[in-house]
Amino acid sequence: MEMVKISIMGQWHEVPASLTIQKALEYAGYQLVRGCGCRGGFCGACATVYRTEGDYRLKVGLACQTIVEDGMYLTLLPFYPAQRADYDIDKLEPTYETIISIYPEVLRCVGCNTCTKVCPQDIDVMEYIACAKRGDIAKLADLSFDCVMCGLCASKCPAEIAQYNVAILARRLYGKYLAPKAKHLADRVKEIEEGKFDREIEAMMQKSEDELKKLYAAREIEP
Amino acid sequence: MSYPESMLASIKKVEETRKKRLEERIPLLSPEEKDKLLHGFHPDYNPKGKRPVRVGPNQGDQMPNELVDLLEAYPRIDPDRFDLSSFDYDVDVLVIGGGGAGAAAALLAQENGANVLLVTKLRLGDANTMMAQGGIQAADKPHDSPVIHYLDVVGGGHYYNVPELVRALVMDAPKVIRWHEELGVMYDKEPDGTMITIHGGGTSKKRMHAARDYTGAEIMRTLRDEVRNRKIPYLEFSPVVELLLDDQKRCGGAIIYNLDTKEYFKIRAKAVIIATGGFGRLHIQGFPTTNHYGATADGLVLAYRVGCKLLYMDAVQYHPTGVAYPEQIVGLLITEKVRGLGAQLVNREGNQFIYPLETRDVVASGIIRECTERNLGVETPTGMKGVWLDSPMIEIINGPGTIQRMLPAMYRQFHNFGIDMAKLPILTYPTLHYQNGGIVINEWGETTVPGLFVAGEASGGVHGRNRLMGNSLLDVNVFGRRAGMRAAEYAKKNKVGKLSLDHVKRYSEELKAAGIERKRVAPMLLPDYRRPEVLRKLEGTYGLGIE
Ligand SMILES: Cc1cc2nc3c(=O)[nH]c(=O)nc-3n(C[C@H](O)[C@H](O)[C@H](O)COP(=O)(O)OP(=O)(O)OC[C@H]3O[C@@H](n4cnc5c(N)ncnc54)[C@H](O)[C@@H]3O)c2cc1C
Ligand code: SF4
Ligand code: SF4
Ligand code: FES
Numbered sequence: 214m215e216m217v218k219i220s221i222m223g224q225w226h227e228v229p230a231s232l233t234i235q236k237a238l239e240y241a242g243y244q245l246v247r248g249c250g251c252r253g254g255f256c257g258a259c260a261t262v263y264r265t266e267g268d269y270r271l272k273v274g275l276a277c278q279t280i281v282e283d284g285m286y287l288t289l290l291p292f293y294p295a296q297r298a299d300y301d302i303d304k305l306e307p308t309y310e311t312i313i314s315i316y317p318e319v320l321r322c323v324g325c326n327t328c329t330k331v332c333p334q335d336i337d338v339m340e341y342i343a344c345a346k347r348g349d350i351a352k353l354a355d356l357s358f359d360c361v362m363c364g365l366c367a368s369k370c371p372a373e374i375a376q377y378n379v380a381i382l383a384r385r386l387y388g389k390y391l392a393p394k395a396k397h398l399a400d401r402v403k404e405i406e407e408g409k410f411d412r413e414i415e416a417m418m419q420k421s422e423d424e425l426k427k428l429y430a431a432r433e434i435e436p
Numbered sequence: 437m438s439y440p441e442s443m444l445a446s447i448k449k450v451e452e453t454r455k456k457r458l459e460e461r462i463p464l465l466s467p468e469e470k471d472k473l474l475h476g477f478h479p480d481y482n483p484k485g486k487r488p489v490r491v492g493p494n495q496g497d498q499m500p501n502e503l504v505d506l507l508e509a510y511p512r513i514d515p516d517r518f519d520l521s522s523f524d525y526d527v528d529v530l531v532i533g534g535g536g537a538g539a540a541a542a543l544l545a546q547e548n549g550a551n552v553l554l555v556t557k558l559r560l561g562d563a564n565t566m567m568a569q570g571g572i573q574a575a576d577k578p579h580d581s582p583v584i585h586y587l588d589v590v591g592g593g594h595y596y597n598v599p600e601l602v603r604a605l606v607m608d609a610p611k612v613i614r615w616h617e618e619l620g621v622m623y624d625k626e627p628d629g630t631m632i633t634i635h636g637g638g639t640s641k642k643r644m645h646a647a648r649d650y651t652g653a654e655i656m657r658t659l660r661d662e663v664r665n666r667k668i669p670y671l672e673f674s675p676v677v678e679l680l681l682d683d684q685k686r687c688g689g690a691i692i693y694n695l696d697t698k699e700y701f702k703i704r705a706k707a708v709i710i711a712t713g714g715f716g717r718l719h720i721q722g723f724p725t726t727n728h729y730g731a732t733a734d735g736l737v738l739a740y741r742v743g744c745k746l747l748y749m750d751a752v753q754y755h756p757t758g759v760a761y762p763e764q765i766v767g768l769l770i771t772e773k774v775r776g777l778g779a780q781l782v783n784r785e786g787n788q789f790i791y792p793l794e795t796r797d798v799v800a801s802g803i804i805r806e807c808t809e810r811n812l813g814v815e816t817p818t819g820m821k822g823v824w825l826d827s828p829m830i831e832i833i834n835g836p837g838t839i840q841r842m843l844p845a846m847y848r849q850f851h852n853f854g855i856d857m858a859k860l861p862i863l864t865y866p867t868l869h870y871q872n873g874g875i876v877i878n879e880w881g882e883t884t885v886p887g888l889f890v891a892g893e894a895s896g897g898v899h900g901r902n903r904l905m906g907n908s909l910l911d912v913n914v915f916g917r918r919a920g921m922r923a924a925e926y927a928k929k930n931k932v933g934k935l936s937l938d939h940v941k942r943y944s945e946e947l948k949a950a951g952i953e954r955k956r957v958a959p960m961l962l963p964d965y966r967r968p969e970v971l972r973k974l975e976g977t978y979g980l981g982i983e
Contacts, residue, residue, distance in 0.1 A: 233764045239965040242973075246673065246695050246962065250562035251728045253768050254849065255653055258562055278852050280764065299665050302620060335848075354622060358648060359845075362657065381661055385620030388658075392622065393629030401576040401610040413583045414607065418599040429591035432640040435579070 220286035234261055234276040234287060248291035254278045257363030260333075263287035273365050275333045293364035295375035300382070307390040309348025316379045319345045321372040328366035328376055334359045338366045338376050345379050353380065354387035438854050443761070443863070446814050449786035450824050450861050457780055458832065462791040470798055477801040477808070479754060479866075485721045486750055490950045491943070492740050499749040502718040506737050509958035510944055512677050513691060513700065515937035520680065523689070523704040527553040528927035529920070530690060530705035532676045532735065535563030536652070536909065537892025538711035539659035540916030541923070542668050545709070548924035552668050553703065555692050557675035557712075557730045557961065561660045564713050564728050564893065565912060568652025569771055569845060571636060571644035572913075573906035574609035580641040582606040589907060592638040593900020596748060600879040601898045605907065608914040613645060615913075621658045622647050636905040637772060637796060644906045649771070649845045652909055674701070675730075675961050678940055679708065679738050679888070682933030687742060687888035689935055693961075704935065706927035707887050709919045710735040711912075714871035714893040717963045720752055724767025725868040734959035735894040739875045741943045744883045747896035748873030753903060756799035758867025760822030762853045767867045771846060772905065774825060778833040782824045782861075783812035789823075797902070800866040807865065814863060822865040827857040872896075872903050881919030887930065889923050891915035 215230040219237060226241040235252065238245060250258030259276035266284035276289060298315045305311050313320065319342055328338035336359055344353035357380035367375045404410070420428070439447065465473065475481050486498045489507050499507070529545040531538050534556030542554045554560070575585040585606040590597045613631070617623065624632040624646050636644040647654035663670065673695040680689040680702075689704040712735030716727025725731070736746060757770040775781075775792040781799070782788050783806050790802035803823050807813030813821035831838050839858045840847050850857045874896030881889040892912040899907060964971075 231763055236764065236965070240967060242966055242970040244962065244964050244966055245729070249729050250558055251567050253567060253726070253728075253765070254845075254852075255650075256559075256562050256566045256728070258559060280853070297664070299667065301665065302662070358622070358654075359650065361653070381657060384622055384654075385658060385661065388620035388622040389618060390620075392625055393627070395576070395613075395617065395623075395625065395629045395631045397578060397630060398576045398610055398614055398617065400578075402614050405582065405607055405610060410582050410607065413581075414586060414603050417583055417586050418603060422595045425587070425590055425595055429587055432584070432587060432591075435635070435641045 217281055217283035219281050222288050228281060230281065230283070232281055234274070234279050234281055235259060237281045238276070248276060248289035252277050255361060257361035258291065260290040260293070260363040260365045260368070261287055262290055273331050273333065275363060278333065290364065290368060293368050295364060295367045295378060297375060297378045302385055302389060305386060307350050307386040311386065312345050312348060312350070312379065312383065315382060316345070316374070318372060318374050319379055322346065322374060323372055325371060327369045327371070331365050331369050333363060333365065334361060336360060341380060342374065342376055345383065350383050350386050351391055353383040357384065439860065440817055443814060443816065446784045446786075446824070447860060449784070450782055450826055453782070453786035454826065454829065454832070457782070457788060458829070460788060462788050464791050465794065465798065473801045473805065474797060477804045478797055479721050479723070480750060480752055482721065490952065491946045493743055493745040497749070500718070500720045500752065502720050503715065503733060503736070503749060505956060506718070506733055506958040506960060507740055508947060508952050509737075509956035510947060510954050511940050512957045512959070515940045518691065518700070518702065518937060520702065520935045520937070522702070524701040525553055525703040527551050527703070527705050529707045529709065529923045530555065530703055531709045531711060532690065533563070533711035533713060533892070534560040534670065534672070535711060535713050535892065536565035536656055536659065536912035537916035538709070539656070539663050540913050541709045541711055541891055541920035542663055543659065543666065544917045544920030545924040546666060546668055548921050550924035550927050553705070554663070554668060554670040555674045555676060555703070556670065556672055557734070559672050560663065560670055561656050562728060562730060563656065564731060565652045565656045565909070567726065567728060568909050569649045569769070570773070571634070571646035571651050571906045572613070572655070572909040573636065573639065573643050573904070574613045574645060574910065575606060575641065575643050576610040576613060576631065577633060577641065577643065580643055582609065584641055585609065585643065588638055588640050589904065590900065592904040593902050596900035598897035601877070604879040604918065605898055605911060605914050608917070609910055612910060612913040612917070616655060616658070619658050619662055621654055624648065638904040639906070649843070655909065675734065675959070676738060677959060678937060679742050680704070680935040680937065681742055681939050682935050684933050686886040686930070686933065688932035704932055706930055706932055707889065707923035709881070709889040709891060709923050710739055710875065710894055711890070711892050711916060712894050716868050716871070720868055723754065723866065723868040724758055726755060726758060726767060726769040727868070730962065732960040732963060734961065735890070736875065737959045739883065739888070739890065742885050742888065742939055744885060744888070745876045746873060747876050748901050751872040751901035752868065753796065753870035753872050754800045754866040755869035756796055756803055756866050757825055757864040759862070760820055760865040761816045761863040762855070763816070763818050764853060765849065766820065768849065769867070769869070770825060770862065770864055771843070773843060774827060774830070774846065777830045777838065777842065779825050779827045779829050782826055784814045785812060803864070803866055816863065820865065822863040824861040825864045826861045828859055828861065831858050870903055870908065872899055872901055877915070879918070880922040881915050882922060887926065889919040891919040
C-alpha cells in the first residue's frame with residue numbers, strides 16, 4: 214500500500230495515500246466528534262485548512278472530499294465564529310435596503326476574490342456578494358444555491374463578511390417573496406381543509422388488502 | 437487517480453458491448469422470478485443476518501444482529517449516581533435530534549406556546565435530512581389527489597402500512613409544501629409559479645417536488661435558520677443517553693452527555709419528542725451506508741428501554757446503487773436518476789443482467805447475485821466487488837453535456853476523485869439507505885408511553901415494509917409538526933411527577949436474567965472507525981465506544 218506522511222495539528226502520521234483527510238484522521242487514531250457530519254460533501258462540518266511542505270500557499274478543502282497528499286500539514290476548522298443576524302422573515306421586504314440593514318458589512322467588500330478562490334463548492338462567492346451590494350436578490354439566491362455553509366469564505370474575508378449567512382437570507386427572501394406562488398398548491402390546501410377528500414380517504418382506509426391490491430394494479434400511470 | 441489496470445481491462449469489455457446494448461432491453465422479471473431472486477439474495481432474507489431479541493417489548497422478534505446487539509446492551513450510565521431532585525434544565529417540551537423532524541417539531545411546539553429545548557448529537561442540521569437529494573412528494577396537482585397518493589404509499593409498503601399514519605402523511609403533504617413556501621424554501625418552479633414535479637420510484641402521478649439536487653439541504657437549512665430566528669434554545673454535541681420516567685410511568689425528561697466536556701446534564705420536561713433518525717451507521721450485514729455519521733439507532737434504544745414497541749425492524753432499505761469505487765466515497769448514494777437517464781448495469785464481461793429500473797429491492801438483489809453466486813463482479817484494489825453503471829450511455833442517448841447539466845452534484849462527486857463519469861463507467865454496489873421500521877406511534881406521533889412522542893425516520897408504520905423515495909422528507913415534516921403541536925398541548929395539561937432512572941435498572945436486571953454479559957453499552961452515539969491496531973493501544977481505558 215502506498216503511504217504518505219501527513220501532519221495533523223503538528224503530529225506526523227503515516228497514512229495510506231488513497232484516503233480522504235477525514236478517513237486519514239480516523240486511520241491515525243482519531244474518533245471524530247467535531248468536524249464530521251454527513252461524510253458526503255453536504256453539511257459543511259469538515260472545513261480543513263492545510264499547507265504542503267515547501268509551498269507558501271494556504272489551501273483549504275472539505276475533509277470528506279479531499280485526498281491526502283504527502284507532506285500535508287493540516288488542521289480542521291470545525292467551527293468559525295461568524296456574524297449572523299436574527300430576523301422575522303414575515304416582516305421583511307425583498308429589497309436592497311433589507312439586505313443592507315441586516316448585513317451592512319457587505320458594503321465593505323473590497324473585491325479581493327479570496328472567497329471565490331477558497332470555496333470548495335466552486336461558487337462565485339464574490340459575485341454573489343456583489344449581487345447583495347446591488348440588491349439583486351434573485352441572482353444572489355441562484356448563485357449561492359449549492360452553498361454548504363462550511364465557513365471557509367468567511368474565514369478568509371478581509372472585510373469580515375459571513376457570506377453564507379447573507380446568502381441564506383437572500384434565498385429565503387427569494388423563495389418567500391420573489392418566486393411566484395404555486396396557485397395549485399394553495400387550491401389543494403383549501404380543498405383539504407374543506408374536507409373534500411375525507412370520505413374517499415376513509416373508504417380507502419377500510420379496504421382489505423385484496424381490494425387495495427386490485428386498485429393498485431389498476432392505477433393509471435401518468436406518462 | 438482514475439482506475440487501476442485491472443479495472444480498465446473490464447472497462448474495455450464494457451465499451452465493446454455498448455453498441456449492442458444500446459438496442460438491447462432486458463425483460464422485466466415475472467413475479468415468480470422476482471420472488472426467487474429476493475429470497476435468494478436480498479439481505480433481508482438472509483437468516484444469518486438476524487436473530488430474535490431476548491429482552492424487552494419485542495422479545496422473540498427477529499431483527500438485524502447489529503440492532504439486537506444494541507437492544508441487548510447495558511446502559512452507559514450508572515443510574516444510582518444521578519440525583520434527580522434537581523435539574524439543569526426545566527422546560528415544557530424537549531426535542532431530541534436536530535434533523536428535519538426535530539426542527540419541525542421544535543418550531544411547531546414553540547408556535548403552540550411551549551417553552552422548548554432542542555438537544556442534538558452533532559451540529560443542528562448534521563442529519564440525514566441534509567443529504568436527501570431527490571425530492572419530496574405531495575399530491576398538489578389538479579389531476580392528482582391525496583387518495584391516489586395513499587394508494588401509492590400502501591402499495592409501495594407492501595400493504596403493511598398503518599392506515600391512520602398514511603392518511604396523515606398524504607393529507608398533510610400539501611400543507612407542508614405550503615408551509616415551506618411561506619418559510620422561503622426555493623422549490624423548482626415554472627415561471628408562473630407551478631411546481632415542477634416528476635416521477636419517483638413507485639409514484640403513479642408526477643408529484644416529486646425538488647430544490648435542484650439539494651432538496652433535503654434546502655429544507656434543512658431553512659428550518660434551521662428559522663429555529664435560530666425564533667431563538668429556540670438548542671444544545672449541540674449533547675446526545676441523550678437515557679430518558680427519565682416519573683412515578684406514573686410518564687416520560688418527563690432525559691440525561692444528556694456533553695461530548696466536549698464529558699459532563700452529564702439533567703433535563704426535566706413535561707413532554708419529550710424523539711427525532712433521532714435512522715440506523716445506517718450500524719452497517720447491517722457489513723454494508724456500507726449513505727447515512728450521516730450520527731445515524732446509530734440511539735432513539736430506538738432509548739424508547740425500547742422505557743417500554744415502547746418497535747415495528748418492522750427486519751425490513752431494511754438497501755439502495756441498489758451505492759459507490760463501490762473509489763474507496764474514499766464507498767457507500768455514498770448514486771441517485772436513481774442516473775439509471776433513469778439511460779445508464780445500464782453491466783457485469784465484468786460487459787453484459788447486462790437486470791433491467792435497471794426494477795424496484796430497489798430487486799435491482800439490489802440482482803447486483804448481489806452477480807457479485808456472489810455468479811462471480812461476475814469487478815474487484816477493486818481493496819477487494820470490494822461491484823458492477824458497472826455505464827454512465828457514458830447517458831450522453832450517447834441524450835447528447836454531450838447532459839451529465840454536467842442534469843447531475844451536477846453527482847458529476848462533482850466523481851470528478852473530485854479523478855473520474856469523469858461522462859467518459860468512463862462508475863462502479864456500484866448496494867448500500868444501506870433507510871430504516872423502514874421504527875418505534876410504534878399513532879397519527880399524532882404519540883407512543884404508548886404518555887409524554888413521549890416520536891417523529892421521522894425513528895418511527896415505524898408510516899411506510900410499511902418499504903418506503904418510497906420522497907415520502908420520508910415528507911414524513912419528517914408531517915409528523916415533526918404533528919408531534920410538536922401535540923406535545924405542546926400535552927405539556928399544558930400535565931405535570932411531571934417524581935422522576936427516576938428505575939426503568940434503566942430494571943432493564944439491566946432483565947438483561948442479566950437473560951444471561952446477557954456486560955460486553956457492550958448503548959446508545960452507541962457515534963461509530964468507531966479506528967483500526968484494531970489503534971484500539972489495542974487504548975487498553976487501560978474501557979474502550980466502549982465514545983468515552
Ligand atoms: C443520502 C440520502 C438521500 C436521501 N434522499 C431522500 C430523498 O430524495 N427523498 C426523501 O424523501 N428522503 C430521502 N432520504 C431519507 C430522508 O432524508 C431521511 O429519512 C429523513 O431526512 C430523516 O429525517 P429525521 O429528522 O427523522 O432524521 P435525521 O435527519 O437523520 O436527524 C436525526 C438527528 O438526530 C440526532 N441524534 C441522533 N441520536 C441522537 C441522540 N442520542 N441525542 C440527540 N440527538 C441525536 C442526529 O445527530 C440528527 O441530527 C435520503 C437519505 C439519505 C441518507
Ligand atoms: S460560499 Fe462559503 S460557506 Fe458556502 S460553500 Fe462556499 S466557502 Fe463554504
Ligand atoms: S473575501 Fe470578502 S472582501 Fe474579498 S471578495 Fe469575498 S466578500 Fe469581498
Ligand atoms: S462531513 Fe459533511 S461536508 Fe464533509
